[in-house]
Amino acid sequence: MDKLEMRHTLLAAKARKKMSWDDIASAVGMSPVWVASACYGMNSASPDIAKKICTTLDVDGDIAEALVAFPTKVWDEAIPQDPFIYRLYEVVGVYGETLKDVVQEQFGDGIMSAIDFTMEVDKVEDPKGDRVLLTLNGKFLPYKSW
Amino acid sequence: MDKLEMRHTLLAAKARKKMSWDDIASAVGMSPVWVASACYGMNSASPDIAKKICTTLDVDGDIAEALVAFPTKVWDEAIPQDPFIYRLYEVVGVYGETLKDVVQEQFGDGIMSAIDFTMEVDKVEDPKGDRVLLTLNGKFLPYKSW
Amino acid sequence: MDKLEMRHTLLAAKARKKMSWDDIASAVGMSPVWVASACYGMNSASPDIAKKICTTLDVDGDIAEALVAFPTKVWDEAIPQDPFIYRLYEVVGVYGETLKDVVQEQFGDGIMSAIDFTMEVDKVEDPKGDRVLLTLNGKFLPYKSW
Amino acid sequence: MDKLEMRHTLLAAKARKKMSWDDIASAVGMSPVWVASACYGMNSASPDIAKKICTTLDVDGDIAEALVAFPTKVWDEAIPQDPFIYRLYEVVGVYGETLKDVVQEQFGDGIMSAIDFTMEVDKVEDPKGDRVLLTLNGKFLPYKSW
Amino acid sequence: MDKLEMRHTLLAAKARKKMSWDDIASAVGMSPVWVASACYGMNSASPDIAKKICTTLDVDGDIAEALVAFPTKVWDEAIPQDPFIYRLYEVVGVYGETLKDVVQEQFGDGIMSAIDFTMEVDKVEDPKGDRVLLTLNGKFLPYKSW
């Protein structure tokens, strides 16, 4: 079973169970963004967590194996089109150079890891319109000289 | 004076004054990421803030006018190459679809605004290696039906 | 059922019923452009409207569910080829910079939302050749400084 | 004098005169969007109008000649990056196919001309946030068969 | 039935009938280039002509409906590869700017329509090698000022 088939099965099971990502995340003891990305096939799960996801969503063990497999991470469009995802791309375009300068001024020459990395979504209620809070947390990796 | 010349002048003045973005931000009463982006030419400042930036960095009033001008926001590469900026692009590629699902499940069909939007950088000290914390805060905009 | 299958079913039903978008729009109490975009899978409908669309077109309830689902909005060609759509793209290319200046002069630094947004099509009869009137109506969003 | 130099001269004169596009448009008896696009070098003016623009902005007659010249219309990016212009591009991507169907249902097989074409910008005040109204008005051109 | 299936059916029928485009064009009273483009799915036919094409090629009435449908015109490669089509693309690249100047000098600022447009192919016999004569005939559309 490949990641694509796994993903269809898991999303269908999630719909059938009427569970949110928060529900599943609580059930397996992980974070909603990570659980969703694993079910979308963009991260691998440990055998233990994979089993918990399958139990929670009532799907059989083949799926657990597919969740454990190491994914090849690819996306469809170099420049995303869906407005939700494009806005994130736009933020990288507009603020990328600024962030590089502000972060490197504090941390030195290096990058924020996208591998040793976690991310959370929060909702901030606001009478003028609720706000989405995305928190990206990545290890700083200094460039090596040798 | 265009934004490019303004930017060179401001970055040179910043280096001469040996001030960090934090220092300038405190002096003008705004956030470091926003101040840096205005000095890079990717945001416009109000006349009042523009004047404060110029005073802080000891540059003359033409610069203030350039800071107030409404920028055309463009970036050089559709797919960024500098490793710092590429990692952010990679996060959008790997997690974009996941984030869309997690956010829309909580907020309904819509997007996180990149216009009614703020962003902060923080440093989390960690014995295994300090971590960069990026916080994106955007108003949720529901799609309209009509 | 995904949006693509939904779309084929709805367009076939529309042909079978010999209804125009105007007819369907009147029947469900919404605007023709929005109704068409929802049936094409580029907007989500509320459960209530989805049900009305299905009743109007005599299709079953699975379709209603697909109309309610939040779409991922993508299009086939970065630069459109069909002459009808290309002309719109050309207008953006030729007048984009001009519009930005004219609008921002009146409204300040910001954008016209494509999310809090509606659009209408009208026909203006003219002996020298009828004219198409497209009206785009989007909320102005000022850039935030912080 | 080429269109680029003309444009810089006209925009500088406009700033010096502290006139808005509305002011200039009233003075020359044309529409603001068209006047702005001619000054940006994306449309040619008749000798008569060109002279009026020059008189209004107090610039000399070489500029009039440049305004009269037939432009080669090009734009910098196949996919625009500035958020203002991108939102228009996004509208074409999201609604292009829908518009083609809605318009052709009413008018027959053909296109909306981008040449025999006018456009207006209006401001609709709204307590929840002012709205931008763009009106595109193009002659319908039926495909010929032969 | 979509345009692709229609096209396969019509080309197969044409081969079976051993008719040339000239033969079919004469039978239906239209021009060979237009008839071929309608059968390839790049133009729509009136119901009357569609019926004649179907009668001429002995195919059933579903095909007529597909011929009448308004096509979405797309092509596979932004830069064509087949040597026949590439040579036409090359002519546009090499002579495009020249033609713009020569035509606009005679007609004023505007374009040659590709919609109100016809095209013919002729063969000029020549002892040094026969020559292909392509005649493009498009309405001149002056840019509007407003």
Add this chain to the structure above:
Amino acid sequence: MDKLEMRHTLLAAKARKKMSWDDIASAVGMSPVWVASACYGMNSASPDIAKKICTTLDVDGDIAEALVAFPTKVWDEAIPQDPFIYRLYEVVGVYGETLKDVVQEQFGDGIMSAIDFTMEVDKVEDPKGDRVLLTLNGKFLPYKSW
């Protein structure tokens, strides 16, 4: 002197002399499209014709040398943006496959040469709007088998 400088000089001289391409073409005994393309730097002239062009436009002999040089033919955009040139590109996209079939049916497997090639522009007056007539005339080259 390179082709670009030559072109600027020749277009300036043409404006100064207030001659049309037709005027120059008559004076040198060649066709307007070819003369324009040589002056734009997209074709080389024989020394004899080059001299006549220089005499006609009152420019000195360096220009003649540049007219005689063999050009490297390049154009700026793989997909043209100016509406005049784009319409020609669109014709190639919409009708390319059709033309290949219609021509090869008459001539056999091969191409229309873009090298052994001439082109003319004519104006057809028409009360409903004048029409542009482009005539492309290229030698048919059959594919060789060996």
Add this chain to the structure above:
Amino acid sequence: MDKLEMRHTLLAAKARKKMSWDDIASAVGMSPVWVASACYGMNSASPDIAKKICTTLDVDGDIAEALVAFPTKVWDEAIPQDPFIYRLYEVVGVYGETLKDVVQEQFGDGIMSAIDFTMEVDKVEDPKGDRVLLTLNGKFLPYKSW
């Protein structure tokens, strides 16, 4: 039967018959490169040669018809990836401008035809490593002036 199916059939038959392109070429009295390109679907064969190819490879007459059909020549990648084909592309990149100059110095302004064109492959044995000899033979086509 289309060219793709033809190609699979012919390559399978060739493998079954354990014949090399040289063997087939000798049997049909043509050159190996041309025979291979016809079987790959990149050239059309005369009915006579097509029949000989079919007889040699013991395949039935439908294949002959497909060999006679005029191909649309397309290739998968604008920049080839397979190392064998990339090296040829690299030669065009590195030496293209040089070849243009060397050939045009000898022949005048024009091109080497890729249509009235043949090509051969030879093996030159060499103790330091055998060498591949590719010979391209194309008619010189002078640019026409008119």
Add this chain to the structure above:
Amino acid sequence: MDKLEMRHTLLAAKARKKMSWDDIASAVGMSPVWVASACYGMNSASPDIAKKICTTLDVDGDIAEALVAFPTKVWDEAIPQDPFIYRLYEVVGVYGETLKDVVQEQFGDGIMSAIDFTMEVDKVEDPKGDRVLLTLNGKFLPYKSW
């Protein structure tokens, strides 16, 4: 002195001396294609040959140094536009896969080197039109297994 300046100097000297590539090649004892590519900056010369080229063309010793420098080989367009160079690209596109098969059948799995490589241009006179003969000669390199 960089390769670009070197190239301009050498081509100007060649024009001044009215020497062909054949003349220069004979004078320095190398092949015309190689000499031209070295002067264009796409190959490096040994100090000895560099000096001979400079002597032959009467240019000073800085040029010799630039001829000896190891070039970075780049070209302007991924898909060439000049018709002369495009025809070579087209040959690679149309025949690349065929050549790979024909050559590998004779030589085994591997490539024709573009580094251990030479190339010649010859003219074959022909009453029906002279022909260009390009001979590419590259060492066959078998893929290694390990």
Add this chain to the structure above:
Amino acid sequence: MDKLEMRHTLLAAKARKKMSWDDIASAVGMSPVWVASACYGMNSASPDIAKKICTTLDVDGDIAEALVAFPTKVWDEAIPQDPFIYRLYEVVGVYGETLKDVVQEQFGDGIMSAIDFTMEVDKVEDPKGDRVLLTLNGKFLPYKSW
């Protein structure tokens, strides 16, 4: 059987046998990277090695034939997206020019072959985090002059 089917069969057999690439490589007496690349379809094996791979993985002889076939080497994305592969691409981008200079300074003008080439992967244990050691070993090929 084509390379894609072969690859699926071999990877499935490897999973069933629970063998690592190291295990298979030892069994067939070749290196793990090469064995993996042959099973992925990016290198051809000799008949002898192909048979050993099939015996080791208990698959039948058709697979051996597919392993022996000469592959056409293509990859999906010009710019890789999976983070593992992108990091290698980034190394080529960041260090490519540097490596060219450092290697050519030692070896002269030429390249490192990617054909007469081997590669190994090693693991270096390190308390601060294990390290990956990639060793690329390619024959130096000097450019020929002729």
Add this chain to the structure above:
Amino acid sequence: MDKLEMRHTLLAAKARKKMSWDDIASAVGMSPVWVASACYGMNSASPDIAKKICTTLDVDGDIAEALVAFPTKVWDEAIPQDPFIYRLYEVVGVYGETLKDVVQEQFGDGIMSAIDFTMEVDKVEDPKGDRVLLTLNGKFLPYKSW
């Protein structure tokens, strides 16, 4: 002084001093590849090393400051053209997927860092042609789950 000017100055000084990268690397106590990349502007040096590089090459202190500045790492071509660099790109294309599998089998799901990374060049003398040995050494970074 920006990185580009710094690079020109350093390469000129290196040529003047007739030092190899090995010589400079020994003098400053770092590795040749790293020293070259810092001088090319693709890595930043510590103030101490920067001073040593300047002393070794006899250039003044402004250069040291430029060496210390944090670079924005960009490269000219998404797909490199110079044959030396292209071969490295080809290795990533041909072996990227293979390496991912071989490395992840040994190390788990993760990547080889291109930041905590070093690289060496060695020469292996060989009577059949010397070989280039590139050694890449990067920390393995496991993907985090959270």
